[in-house]
Amino acid sequence: MPPSGERPTLIRGARLADGSAVDVSIADGLVVDVATAGTAPVPTDSSSVLDLDGHLLLAATADPHAHLDKARSWDAITPPMGDLRAAIASWRAYADHMSTDDIVARAHDQALRNLRHGTTAIRTHVDVLRGPQPLRGIHALVEVRDMLRDVMDIEIIALASDDVPTAVIETALDAGADGVGGAAHLAPEPLTELDRFVEIAARRDCVLDMHTDESLDEAVTLGALAERTHGWTRNVSAGHCVRLGTLEPAHRDELIAAVVRSRIGIIANPITNLYLQGWNHEVATPRGLTAARQLLDAGARFAAGADNVRDPFNPLGRSDALETAMLLVVAAHLDVEEAFTAVSHGAREVMALPPAGPTPGAAADLLAVKAHSLIEAVAEAPADRVVIHHGSVVSRSTTSVTYPSLTPSPETAR
Numbered sequence: 001m002p003p004s005g006e007r008p009t010l011i012r013g014a015r016l017a018d019g020s021a022v023d024v025s026i027a028d029g030l031v032v033d034v035a036t037a038g039t040a041p042v043p044t045d046s047s048s049v050l051d052l053d054g055h056l057l058l059a060a061t062a063d064p065h066a067h068l069d070k071a072r073s074w075d076a077i078t079p080p081m082g083d084l085r086a087a088i089a090s091w092r093a094y095a096d097h098m099s100t101d102d103i104v105a106r107a108h109d110q111a112l113r114n115l116r117h118g119t120t121a122i123r124t125h126v127d128v129l130r131g132p133q134p135l136r137g138i139h140a141l142v143e144v145r146d147m148l149r150d151v152m153d154i155e156i157i158a159l160a161s162d163d164v165p166t167a168v169i170e171t172a173l174d175a176g177a178d179g180v181g182g183a184a185h186l187a188p189e190p191l192t193e194l195d196r197f198v199e200i201a202a203r204r205d206c207v208l209d210m211h212t213d214e215s216l217d218e219a220v221t222l223g224a225l226a227e228r229t230h231g232w233t234r235n236v237s238a239g240h241c242v243r244l245g246t247l248e249p250a251h252r253d254e255l256i257a258a259v260v261r262s263r264i265g266i267i268a269n270p271i272t273n274l275y276l277q278g279w280n281h282e283v284a285t286p287r288g289l290t291a292a293r294q295l296l297d298a299g300a301r302f303a304a305g306a307d308n309v310r311d312p313f314n315p316l317g318r319s320d321a322l323e324t325a326m327l328l329v330v331a332a333h334l335d336v337e338e339a340f341t342a343v344s345h346g347a348r349e350v351m352a353l354p355p356a357g358p359t360p361g362a363a364a365d366l367l368a369v370k371a372h373s374l375i376e377a378v379a380e381a382p383a384d385r386v387v388i389h390h391g392s393v394v395s396r397s398t399t400s401v402t403y404p405s406l407t408p409s410p411e412t413a414r
């Protein structure tokens with residue numbers, strides 16, 4: 001249990017995205033009241049008050065599509081830049097020999113970076129590896145999940161390629177994975193591979209999250225996924241869906257209608273797919289993005305993740321949800337509110353987590369950013385943030401800037 005000062009019952013001084021100044025009352029990990037600033041009863045114990053002057057108070061972000069087992073491996077691998085298949089080849093050569101300790105160290109480091117950015121829930125895909133000891137990644141992430149249990153929610157999806165036997169995938173579930181997923185579009189027989197994962201998820205009654213159609217012009221498996229899981233009550237998601245963004249409108253809209261009927265969650269991963277797709281298009285390079293606008297307009301469950309960070313699939317990025325939101329604005333043409341929803345409420349909804357944010361009844365998973373407005377927060381992604389999970393302050397970042405050559409020095413905390 002954190003010190004009492006880090007488990008506030010009253011937040012004051014913050015503004016909401018609509019500009020209103022508010023007092024936010026918290027009890028038992030829930031937001032119980034949001035009142036006009038200065039009107040909430042102040043607790044007698046001053047350590048129960050958290051002053052967030054100058055901060056914008058938002059829902060904590062969630063990442064519905066991460067790869068913590070791969071995170072921050074770029075420097076060790078030094079892979080060539082390239083497309084998805086090149087990245088897979090570089091990753092496999094490294095993964096065949098990596099140790100569980102290596103995975104734990106990188107995943108733990110990255111998860112804490114995500115936390116300080118404001119992400120209190122992560123769904124991470126974790127490779128079921130080839131060869132002996134295929135569960136090194138799963139064991140590592142189960143360990144990291146336990147280490148961070150008090151500060152964030154981590155959900156593990158066992159990710160397997162078509163050369164990993166079904167029985168091995170099922171041992172990953174036995175070892176603590178919450179769900180399964182694959183990349184059927186990359187298999188020689190995409191629909192047979194898709195059916196394999198649909199059958200595992202049905203038999204084990206677990207989450208199904210497929211890497212789906214991560215290509216500008218290859219196979220389309222999204223419609224088959226929608227058809228096979230129609231009527232399911234268990235959680236089903238499709239990540240990437242890049243091909244959906246390049247289909248002719250009539251075919252695209254038909255698939256989107258099937259997605260909406262089946263209630264599949266669609267998870268866009270802009271930073272990775274802007275990097276991985278389009279290498280062979282010398283001019284008018286297409287954007288590797290799903291049909292975000294049409295999915296939202298059709299009422300699909302829609303979210304976005306940061307996906308890969310500093311690994312062969314994406315050398316750059318911070319795995320910061322505000323970075324993902326920025327890319328949804330500039331590359332997918334969502335507005336700022338839609339983009340932030342995709343990395344907060346939308347992400348939690350796709351992950352089947354209860355709503356969070358500065359709203360009565362919601363989970364007290366909150367992100368306070370030193371900014372005046374949501375557009376400023378997404379544009380500048382200020383490092384100064386306070387992160388709250390289940391009502392406890394779990395991360396606090398502050399920066400200071402000086403201009404020592406100017407007299408007098410206009411010191412600023414921004």
Ligand SMILES: [Zn+2]
Nearest residue numbers: 067125211307
């Ligand atoms: Zn992925």
